[in-house]
Amino acid sequence: MELLAECTAKAMIHCVAEKIDLADWLFTLKDQEYQSCSVNHIAGGISSSIDGKRMSINVEKVADNLLVQHYIEEIGNKDHCRVNSISDSFSGLGNTKLGITWELRINVLTANTCELENSVKVSSTDHFLTLLKSVNITDLALVKSQMLQNVEEHSAEETPLFAADIYNKVLAGRWD
Template sequence: MEIISESSATAVINASIESIDLTEWVFTLKSHEYQACSTGHIAAGSSISADGKRMSINVEQVAGNLLVQNYIEEIGKRDHCRLNSISDSFSDSGRTKLGVIWELKVEKLTPNSCQFTNLVKVLMTDEFSSMLRSAGITDLSPIKAGMSENVSLHNQEETPLFAKDIERKAHSGVWK
């Protein structure tokens, strides 16, 4: 699938890398904790996919689009988590599907700090492409530019707040 938007944001977590478990953080994130990390966050929960993989289900609003994301675990390490979703997107243009990859990493800076990276990629789906063609949109440049700006702004808001939540949990010792 073609990448139509990509955003990476970083923040420092003041905790040792050994005290962090990104994958457990994703799959145990409570709705109120998720909501506290962005004004666009509506709800979060977890489930199991039809093939038995862990899922993180997130509902958020980004620039007027309501997104229901069903992230399936692809990489599940303490320092690296990658999730893949075919997400439902609701906007004034109607309902469609977007591919979304959400990837989280931590890298050790010092014995008591890490660099946290939050990477989000939005991917073209056949359904979204078809919706654009039906609307007579053939030049994707404005779509990509607008989506990139909105995803980047959202990522810049949520990343430092995700890092603070991870830091708080690391200090509480939940992932020993």
């Protein structure tokens, strides 16, 4: 799989980092909470993989792509989560699959302030490359550039809203 796009967005959270549990947040995020973090978030839910790992299932639009993501837990700590998905992508070009890694971290800034770091990596699959070839798209650099722009715009919108949702849960005593 070839890396197509990689971006990181950050948002400050005004609380002690130890009061946050990212794994609990990610794997208990309710549908309506997920939807409130982007106008392009359509649905979110939780499940488990065949081998019993926690899974976050998200449906969202990024630019003109409708994505159905089945994020399987790789790292699930209080301050660091990484999940991977072979995601279904539906666009005007056709239906395909993309590899997506979503990584969240809480970084300590001061004794009472931290930041949410939201990173996304999108990788090609054989299916995706075959689709590009079938529609005579040969300029992978152009595809990468457009994909990066789309992912950056989406992450810039959702990251501060994810941080706000986390902060509201801290204020409600969710992880005390």
